[in-house]
Amino acid sequence: MLTKKYSACTSILVGKKASLDGSIMIGRNEDAKSAWPKHFVIHQHGELTTKFVSKDNGFTIQLPKNSAKYSATPEWTDKFGLFEEDGINEFNVAMSATESAYTNNNVLAADPLVKDGINEEAMITVILPFIRTAREGIIRLGSIIAQYGTNETNGILFADNDEAWYMETAGGHYWVAQRIPDNSYAVVSNQLSIQEIDFTDKNNFMYHAGIQTFVSENKLNPSPNTFNFRQIFGTHDRSDAVYNTPRVWFGQQKFSPRTALDEPESMDLPFIMQPDQLISIEAVQSYLSSHFEGTPFDPIGTGASATKHKYRPISLAKTQESHILQMNRPTIDIHWLAMGVSAQSIYVPFFANITTTPKPYQRGKATYSPQSAYWTFKLVGVLVDSHLREFMPLLDEIQNKLKLGFRQTVNQIDQDLLTSTAEQQTNLTTKKSIEMANLALTEYRNLSTKLITLSTDLSLLNFKTDDNL
Structure with a gap:
């Protein structure tokens, strides 16, 4: 029986001028356990109670009244927590949580994780029903992390009908968020990904108010002339090179073959990329369903046995569900959902205003x-x-x-x-x-x-x- 959910996902975010049809897309494979069902539900307006208590770690918070209607993919049982993971609310805000990552020991020594802080299990439930824009989502989650702390390092995807954002937490209380430029995309895989923070650019960056002071006082920045969040807070070990960066490499090879670095284990792959061609919904589905096809690293390909299993693929047996939240559509936004292994399943389009699910x-x-x-x-x-x-x-x-x-x-x-x-x-x-x-x-x-x-x-x-x- 599952007693702890170890989530090891792959995410993608696409700006509206980088997509073929002008839509904004945020998507993620929820990877944890090969036989652990997900459900798909619609929470009606005002359905939630005003007190949330996590069955995962005891995190407790008072919630505002009048929660919004929203879609979600909770676990089949709430015994270990809800893990609602992804959805679109009645105000056309999308959220996907989370992309699990890791904070390095230098940071954790100064700001330990908080045992009963907010975790992945609770994030959709206490954030998505109470926000009207992507930026509001970051502000709400950021303030909760600063006040209550978190027991995990995570990446969180937000989008509305105007912009897409990627937010990352590190240590027990700190976080940053970066807007995905309209003409760009980002692929992320279980490591802190945001790089240079421009603290003067309020349009494209958000962050914990005390993060610069925290880094300076604890002497955490190895390159003091810059503020590279990934370098300061993230990990940079062999497991990243084998488990994480090849998935980013494959996505960048797929969408930007003319400019992408051809180095699967590189620790310097950029976070933000511009595509060589506009990205379609099918292309995003294809990436989240991929397993290094056309390379020696495809586990079901024709390469040598050692090479075929050298890197962790994007789609794998432990995928519980895969979703793409497609915003800024000409009519109504769509929650695309593939139950189970994305490579073997199918993305079904559910319009965001539906009243129930099958x-x-x-x-x-x-x-x-x-x-x-x-x-x-x-x-x-x-x-x-x-x-x-x-x-x-x-x-x-x-x-x-x-x-x-x-x-x-x-x-x-x-x-x-x-x-x-x-x-x-x-x-x-x-x-x-x-x-x-x-x-x-x-x-x-x-x-x-x-x-x-x-x-x-x-x-x-x-x-x-x-x-x-």
Whole structure:
């Protein structure tokens, strides 16, 4: 039984002038445990109580009244905490929390982690329902960390219909945040990533008010002429080079091949990059579903055994869900959600104004259940894993069919929304989002049936029978 959630995610943020359709995208793979279901729910306006007590570590805080409506992907059980992870609220603010990272010992000696401070488990629940802009989210979370502390080092993604921000915490109480330039993107993988802080640029940087004094008084800056947050607060060891930086390298090779450094283990990969071409929603889905395809490091590729497993891939068996929160759309923002392993699942578009989610997305416990959306997608992955060469083409066919169908349906919905009242819009998007989710479940269930049937003739006990017998 899981007693502590060790989250090891991969994140991406895309500015509106770096995207193909002008949308802002923030996305993340939630990676923790290979068999630990997630649910997808809509919290209604005013649903939350005014006192939050964490079952994870006892963190307690009074919440404002009148919480906003928001989407979320909580754990199947709240025994160890909620871990709501990602969502979009009624004010068109998106949040994804968290990208786990590490603070170095020099900093921790001066500012230890706080055992009962705010952690990943609580962040969505106590922040997203109470903010109206991305900047408000950073201010609210930053003030809570400064007052109550935190027991983890994390990266948090925020976006609204104007801008995207990445926030990082370090030590027990300190934090910074950087706006992703409109013409840029960033990929992040389990290490502190923000680099130079310009304390005079209030439009693009936010930070704990005492961070400069803290660093100076404790002599933490190895390069006093600059203020490089990653260098001062982060780690720089061999585990970063093998576990973390290759995922950033792969993303930068994918989106900026003309300018990206071709050094998978480099500790100097930049945080902010400009893409060579505008980035589509499909490209973001592809990155979060990737596993070093086309390189010797692909664990299901043709490279040597040692090379294939040299680096930790972006999509892996321990992905519980993957999400892309697409903002600044011409009509209504979309919460794209792939349950289970992103490489083997499908991103289903849920419009942000929906009133409920499909019942299978609200079901699922620690053991397999065919009534659960999480387990429906996981089953296909398990079956495909058993016979990759034979079954991967069948999975690719279904994924491509659904991807195209979803894009066509979203385009038609966008057209219909232009001539609809607010009530009609809510009814339409809720109905169509559920229909698309149910279609994905039907296709995956049918695929499971086919794969199980085909598997019966692929046993190691098989033998070519003599035709004369």
